[in-house]
Amino acid sequence: MKPAREEMFRQVERSLKDDIRPTLGDELKISAFRHMMASLVLTLGRGVGSTFYRAGFDIGVYKAEKHGLKGVDEALDYAVEVFEKTKLGLLNVEEVSEEEVVLTMKESVTADGYDVGEKLCYFQAGFIAGLLQGATGQRWQVKERACVAEGNEECVFVGRVWHDENTWKGGC
Ligand SMILES: [Zn+2]
Numbered sequence: 449m450k451p452a453r454e455e456m457f458r459q460v461e462r463s464l465k466d467d468i469r470p471t472l473g474d475e476l477k478i479s480a481f482r483h484m485m486a487s488l489v490l491t492l493g494r495g496v497g498s499t500f501y502r503a504g505f506d507i508g509v510y511k512a513e514k515h516g517l518k519g520v521d522e523a524l525d526y527a528v529e530v531f532e533k534t535k536l537g538l539l540n541v542e543e544v545s546e547e548e549v550v551l552t553m554k555e556s557v558t559a560d561g562y563d564v565g566e567k568l569c570y571f572q573a574g575f576i577a578g579l580l581q582g583a584t585g586q587r588w589q590v591k592e593r594a595c596v597a598e599g600n601e602e603c604v605f606v607g608r609v610w611h612d613e614n615t616w617k618g619g620c
Pocket residue numbers: 556559567568569592594595596597603604
């Protein structure tokens with residue numbers, strides 16, 4: 449990880465003291481978050497999804513290394529816990545192997561309530577991929593196969609080890 453990126457994550461962590469914002473605390477309304485996200489989408493335009501994925505991926509790798517996560521199970525346990533704690537969404541592990549994982553998510557901070565016919569949970573997908581990669585030392589890619597914002601009941605993520613042949617075995 450680039451030193452500048454790591455230093456920025458450290459700055460974020462240092463800023464999050466127990467007594468942060470004595471009156472307002474450490475929470476933020478989804479309305480504020482979504483307006484900021486909408487502005488980013490308008491400003492960054494096409495390809496913004498991969499930027500959100502990358503943002504999640506980097507923080508995932510950083511957290512996996514910081515907490516010394518080892519293996520797929522530890523990465524996913526941490527993902528479930530941190531998604532609930534930070535209110536990114538309610539994650540559930542559906543299938544796990546050393547090479548492939550399937551997770552579902554309800555109450556997505558980025559997608560719940562939207563009906564826009566496209567996927568909106570790039571940050572979470574990247575975060576899961578970063579955790580898996582940081583915890584296993586293998587290259588992982590996570591795709592959102594279905595999203596609440598497309599009219600589905602829950603978001604579905606499929607993660608796979610990324611092999612050199614650069615293809616997804618069996619498609620998605
Ligand atoms: Zn979604």
